[in-house]
Amino acid sequence: MKIATYNVNGINARLPVLLRWLTETAPDVVCLQELKAPQEKFPQQAIRDAGYSAIWKGQKSWNGVAILGRGIELAETRSMLPGDDQDEQSRYIETIVNGISVGCLYLPNGNPVPGPKFDYKLRWFDRLITYAASLLETHTPTILAGDFNVIPTNLDASQPERWVQDALARPESRAAYDKLLELGWIDSLRKLSPTQSIYTYWDYYGYAYQRNTGLRIDHMLVNSELSEQVLEAGVDRHVRGWEKTSDHAPTWIKLSRQFTNPVG
DNA sequence: ATGCCCCAATGTTTGGGA
Numbered sequence: 001m002k003i004a005t006y007n008v009n010g011i012n013a014r015l016p017v018l019l020r021w022l023t024e025t026a027p028d029v030v031c032l033q034e035l036k037a038p039q040e041k042f043p044q045q046a047i048r049d050a051g052y053s054a055i056w057k058g059q060k061s062w063n064g065v066a067i068l069g070r071g072i073e074l075a076e077t078r079s080m081l082p083g084d085d086q087d088e089q090s091r092y093i094e095t096i097v098n099g100i101s102v103g104c105l106y107l108p109n110g111n112p113v114p115g116p117k118f119d120y121k122l123r124w125f126d127r128l129i130t131y132a133a134s135l136l137e138t139h140t141p142t143i144l145a146g147d148f149n150v151i152p153t154n155l156d157a158s159q160p161e162r163w164v165q166d167a168l169a170r171p172e173s174r175a176a177y178d179k180l181l182e183l184g185w186i187d188s189l190r191k192l193s194p195t196q197s198i199y200t201y202w203d204y205y206g207y208a209y210q211r212n213t214g215l216r217i218d219h220m221l222v223n224s225e226l227s228e229q230v231l232e233a234g235v236d237r238h239v240r241g242w243e244k245t246s247d248h249a250p251t252w253i254k255l256s257r258q259f260t261n262p263v264g
Numbered sequence: 265a266t267g268c269c270c271c272a273a274t275g276t277t278t279g280g281g282a
Contacts, residue, residue, distance in 0.1 A: 009270075009271065009281080010270085010271050010272075012271095012272095013270085013271060013272085014271095034271090034281085036271060036272060037272085060272085060273085061271090061272050061273065061279085061280085062271095062272085062279090062280070062281090109280080109281060109282060110282095111280095111281085111282070149282075163282090166282075167282085168282065201282075203268085203269075203282070204268080204269035204270055204281095205267075205268035205269040205270090206267090206268055206269085207268095208269095215282075217282080244270095246270095247269085247270075247281085247282080
């Protein structure tokens with residue numbers, strides 16, 4: 001079974017790239033971020049025609065998250081992060097599929113620092129830490145996947161010095177990410193590649209992809225019950241080289257468990 | 265230090281991204 005996460009940077013602008021990638025790699029479950037579309041503008045039919053059902057939480061212009069399931073209907077278990085009923089930004093959606101709890105998240109960017117956007121990022125992170133701690137108590141195989149907007153260590157940026165003052169690498173952001181790991185969440189890609197520089201994002205400008213000046217900011221955190229089933233983890237970096245592509249590349253893990261759906 | 269590029273909106277630019 002393969003689970004992936006992909007910040008598409010506009011679901012409608014990215015539809016041809018998304019469909020091409022789905023057809024090419026046939027992931028079983030896909031977490032999407034940055035739909036940049038209101039609820040009614042999600043391209044449900046095109047995705048269904050490609051063999052995937054979807055649940056999504058849209059928002060006009062910004063944010064927006066979705067989960068796709070290959071040949072299986074998904075039941076939404078949650079569509080916002082607990083802890084702030086006033087939060088109107090669409091940044092979390094969750095389902096349970098094939099016995100795995102799947103949380104799809106788009107953490108705030110937080111720039112500029114300091115400022116209200118950075119404060120919001122840290123508050124959102126605090127809510128995530130609280131909720132993530134409660135998830136561990138269920139002992140259900142669980143994954144939290146998405147764009148965390150955090151460069152966890154200097155190994156995760158090609159030019160770490162450039163990001164020192166940035167919300168993606170600020171000590172407060174890194175400390176919050178570290179807190180998740182201290183709770184027991186496991187960074188799948190880093191566990192399988194402890195010393196390798198792996199990037200999931202490259203700037204549109206400055207030929208960043210061609211120069212491989214990237215960041216690792218999309219993460220797949222698993223609990224111990226799921227970690228023991230992770231066989232492989234990787235990034236489909238070639239997708240970043242396609243026409244009209246996102247600035248992020250799809251990131252995935254392969255599990256030992258079989259994906260059982262009506263289609264097979 | 266700044267811009268570069270790209271998206272959505274109802275634009276002839278702006279805000280947001282990272």
